[in-house]
Amino acid sequence: MLNLQPLFRPESIAVIGVSLTNDRHPANxxxxxxxxxxxVKVFAVNPKGGEIQGQSVYPTVSDIPQSVDLAIxxxxxxxxxxxxxxxxxxxxxxxxxxxxxxxxVGRQDLQDRMVTSARKSEFPFIGPNCLGIYAPPQVDTFxxxxxxxxxxxxxxxxxxxxxxxxxxxxLVKFANEGVGLSKAISIGNKALINELDLLEFLIKDQDTRVxxxxxxxxxxxxxxxxxxxxxxxxKPIVVLKAGKTPGGQRAISSHTASxxxxxxxxxxxxxxYGLVEAKNEFEMLSFCESLSYYNRSFDGNIGIISPSGGxxxxxxxxxAGHGLSVPELSEPVQKNIKDRLSTSVRxxxxxxxxxxxxxxxxxxxxxxxxxxLSRAKxxxxxxxxxxxxxPGISSDLGARxxxxxxxxxxxxxxxxxxxxxxxxxxxxxxxxQIPVSSSIEGAVLMVEALRRCRPx
Amino acid sequence: MGWVLEPxxxxxxxxxxxxxxxYRWARNLEAAIQAGEEIGYxxxxxxxxxxxxxxxxxxxxxxxxxxxxxxxxxxxxxxKIKGFAGMLVEETLSGIELIVGAKSDYxxxxxxxxxxxxxxxxxxxxxxxxxxxxxxxxxTSMIKGLKAHKLLEGYRGAVPIDMEVLARMLIxxxxxxxxxxxxxxxxxxxxxxxxxxxxxxxxxxxILPVNQR
Numbered sequence: 126m127l128n129l130q131p132l133f134r135p136e137s138i139a140v141i142g143v144s145l146t147n148d149r150h151p152a153n154x155x156x157x158x159x160x161x162x163x164x165v166k167v168f169a170v171n172p173k174g175g176e177i178q179g180q181s182v183y184p185t186v187s188d189i190p191q192s193v194d195l196a197i198x199x200x201x202x203x204x205x206x207x208x209x210x211x212x213x214x215x216x217x218x219x220x221x222x223x224x225x226x227x228x229x230v231g232r233q234d235l236q237d238r239m240v241t242s243a244r245k246s247e248f249p250f251i252g253p254n255c256l257g258i259y260a261p262p263q264v265d266t267f268x269x270x271x272x273x274x275x276x277x278x279x280x281x282x283x284x285x286x287x288x289x290x291x292x293x294x295x296l297v298k299f300a301n302e303g304v305g306l307s308k309a310i311s312i313g314n315k316a317l318i319n320e321l322d323l324l325e326f327l328i329k330d331q332d333t334r335v336x337x338x339x340x341x342x343x344x345x346x347x348x349x350x351x352x353x354x355x356x357x358x359x360k361p362i363v364v365l366k367a368g369k370t371p372g373g374q375r376a377i378s379s380h381t382a383s384x385x386x387x388x389x390x391x392x393x394x395x396x397x398y399g400l401v402e403a404k405n406e407f408e409m410l411s412f413c414e415s416l417s418y419y420n421r422s423f424d425g426n427i428g429i430i431s432p433s434g435g436x437x438x439x440x441x442x443x444x445a446g447h448g449l450s451v452p453e454l455s456e457p458v459q460k461n462i463k464d465r466l467s468t469s470v471r472x473x474x475x476x477x478x479x480x481x482x483x484x485x486x487x488x489x490x491x492x493x494x495x496x497x498l499s500r501a502k503x504x505x506x507x508x509x510x511x512x513x514x515x516p517g518i519s520s521d522l523g524a525r526x527x528x529x530x531x532x533x534x535x536x537x538x539x540x541x542x543x544x545x546x547x548x549x550x551x552x553x554x555x556x557x558q559i560p561v562s563s564s565i566e567g568a569v570l571m572v573e574a575l576r577r578c579r580p581x
Numbered sequence: 582m583g584w585v586l587e588p589x590x591x592x593x594x595x596x597x598x599x600x601x602x603x604y605r606w607a608r609n610l611e612a613a614i615q616a617g618e619e620i621g622y623x624x625x626x627x628x629x630x631x632x633x634x635x636x637x638x639x640x641x642x643x644x645x646x647x648x649x650x651x652x653x654x655x656x657x658x659x660x661k662i663k664g665f666a667g668m669l670v671e672e673t674l675s676g677i678e679l680i681v682g683a684k685s686d687y688x689x690x691x692x693x694x695x696x697x698x699x700x701x702x703x704x705x706x707x708x709x710x711x712x713x714x715x716x717x718x719x720x721t722s723m724i725k726g727l728k729a730h731k732l733l734e735g736y737r738g739a740v741p742i743d744m745e746v747l748a749r750m751l752i753x754x755x756x757x758x759x760x761x762x763x764x765x766x767x768x769x770x771x772x773x774x775x776x777x778x779x780x781x782x783x784x785x786x787x788i789l790p791v792n793q794r
Binding site: 342343344345346347348349352378379380381382383384385387389390391393394397398 | 583584634680682683684686687688689690692694696702703706708709710711712719766767768769771786788
C-alpha cells in the first residue's frame with residue numbers, strides 16, 4: 126500500500142528541472158509559485174547548479190541539505206527515470222512527474238522503467254504527463270501562473286481527472302458557481318497511481334465528502350476493480366466519461382457485442398454500483414454541488430415554489446424529463462399554506478404544486494410555502510425558484526428558509542440567476558447550507574443527483 | 582472458425598444448468614426422420630454449418646415442420662447450404678422471445694445482458710446490462726429497466742412469465758460466464774423463449790476470443 130501523504134501534505138518540496146535562463150519554463154512557474162505563496166519550504170534543482178530568485182539551485186536532489194517530501198519532476202522524459210531513481214535513493218517521499226514524452230508518444234519503455242523502480246521501493250508518483258496536484262495551501266504543482274489560475278473556494282469536493290485541461294476548466298466552473306474544492310488531481314498517463322488508488326486515498330481524506338472523476342477509459346479489468354471499490358465507498362462518487370461515441374468497430378458477429386458497446390456497458394455498470402454518472406461538464410458541476418451539501422437520498426417527488434408561473438412550468442418540464450414527478454398537493458396542505466399567506470397574495474396564488482406565489486410575494490410567503498411543503502407527505506424534496514427582481518424579497522430569505530428546512534431532512538435547492546448584484550442573496554442561501562444553481566436545469570440536476578446517489 | 586457450433590453450445594449450456602430445447606443433431610436423413618418421430622411434430626429445423634453464423638439469413642431456420650414429408654424436403658434444402666454438417670431437429674417452443682447474452686468487456690470483464698429478443702433485437706435495442714456476477718436485486722432492476730417489462734408481467738390478459746425461473750437462469754448464467762472468463766468474446770442466447778412454464782434457450786452462440794480462433 127503506497128503512502129500518499131508526502132504528495133498531499135509535504136513539508137518540503139523540490140522542483141527538479143528549473144531553468145537558469147528561462148523564467149517562464151513550467152518548472153520555474155511552479156517554483157516561483159511555491160517559493161512566494163506556499164507555507165512549505167521549496168528547493169530548486171538543476172545539474173548546472175547556480176541561483177534563481179536569490180535561492181540556491183542544487184545540482185541533484187541528494188545535495189539538498191534537508192529531507193524532501195515531494196519532488197516535482199519537470200525534466201525531459203529521457204532523463205526522468207534516472208531522476209526518479211535519484212529521488213528514491215535520496216529518501217524523497219513521493220513525486221509528481223509533469224513532463225510529457227512517455228507512453229502517449231510511444232515511449233512506453235521510459236514509463237515502464239519508472240513504474241518498476243517505484244514499485245520496488247514503494248515510491249508513489251502521479252503522472253507522468255500531467256498537471257499534478259492542487260491541494261491548497263501546501264501543494265500546487267500546476268505550471269499555471271498564479272495570476273492566470275481561477276481558484277475555487279475551499280470545500281469538500283475532490284476532483285480527479287485524466288485530462289489537465291478539463292480539470293482546470295472544471296475549477297473555473299466551480300469558482301463561478303460557488304462550489305468548494307478540497308483537492309484537484311490531474312493523473313495524466315496514470316502509470317503508477319490511478320483512479321482506484323486515489324479513490325482509496327480520498328475515502329479516508331477528512332476534507333473530502335464528494336469524489337468526482339473525469340475518466341477517459343480504464344485499463345484491462347481495472348473498471349471492475351474500480352466499481353467494486355466504489356460500491357463499498359460511503360461517500361458519493363460522480364463520474365464524467367469522455368469519448369462516448371465508438372471509435373473503430375471490430376467486425377461484430379453477435380447481437381450482444383453489437384448491443385453492449387463499450388460506453389453502454391460503462392454507463393450501466395456505474396449505475397449498477399451506485400455511482401452518479403454526469404453526462405457532461407454542466408451535470409458534473411450541479412451534481413458535485415448538491416452532493417457536497419446533502420447526504421440523503423430520496424425518492425423522486427418534488428415540490429416547486431416560484432414567484433413566476435412561467436418559470437414554474439419550465440421547472441415542471443425539466444423534472445419530467447428526468448423522471449422526477451411533481452405531484453399535486455392534497456387539499457388540506459394547500460389550505461394550510463393558503464391561510465397563512467399574506468393578504469395581497471392569498472387570493473391570487475396557485476397552490477397545487479408548483480406553488481406560484483406571484484411577483485407580489487414577500488419573504489414570509491416563501492417561508493410559509495416552504496414550511497407547508499416540509500410537512501407534506503406528498504413531497505420529498507423542494508426546489509425554490511427565485512427571481513430577485515420582485516420588491517418583496519430580501520437577502521435574508523436564504524437564512525429564513527434554511528432555518529426552517531434544516532431539521533426536516535428534506536433537501537432544498539434554489540435557483541437564483543447568478544448576477545453580481547444578487548451575490549448577497551445567493552450567499553444568504555449558500556452560507557446557510559442551501560445550494561444555489563444559476564439555472565433551472567441546474568437546480569433540477571442537483572435534486573436528481575441525490576436521487577441517484579446510492580451511498581447517500 | 583471463430584465460434585462454437587450450436588449443438589455443442591447447447592450441450593455446454595445444459596451442463597451449466599440453462600434449459601435448452603429437446604434436440605437431436607442429425608447428420609443424415611434417416612437420423613433426421615427418427616428425430617422428428619421421437620420429438621413429435623411440429624418440429625423446428627436448423628442447419629448446422631461452421632460457415633454460417635446467421636442461419637436465418639441463409640434460409641437455414643425453418644419453424645413449424647409439420648410432417649415427415651416436410652422434414653425430408655427441408656433436409657434436402659439444407660444439404661445444399663455451404664458447409665452443411667447436418668440438421669438440428671428441435672421441439673417447438675412458444676412464449677415471449679428474450680435475448681440473454683454475455684460479453685468479455687475490456688474494462689469490466691464479463692458483463693451480461695437481457696432484453697427483448699428475436700430477429701428484431703437490434704431494432705428494439707431494449708436491453709439491460711450488468712457486470713457479472715449478478716444478484717437477485719440486479720435481476721429485478723434489469724427486468725424493470727426494460728421498456729417492454731410489462732409484456733413479461735402479463736399484458737392485456739396474457740399470462741405472466743415465470744419470473745423466478747428467469748431470475749435463476751440469469752444468475753446461473755452470470756456465474757457460468759465468470760467461470761468462462763478468458764475463453765469467450767461474446768455469447769448470445771437468442772431467442773430465449775419465456776412463458777409461465779419456464780425459460781428455454783432456443784438458439785445459442787459462443788464467439789471465441791480472437792487469439793483462440
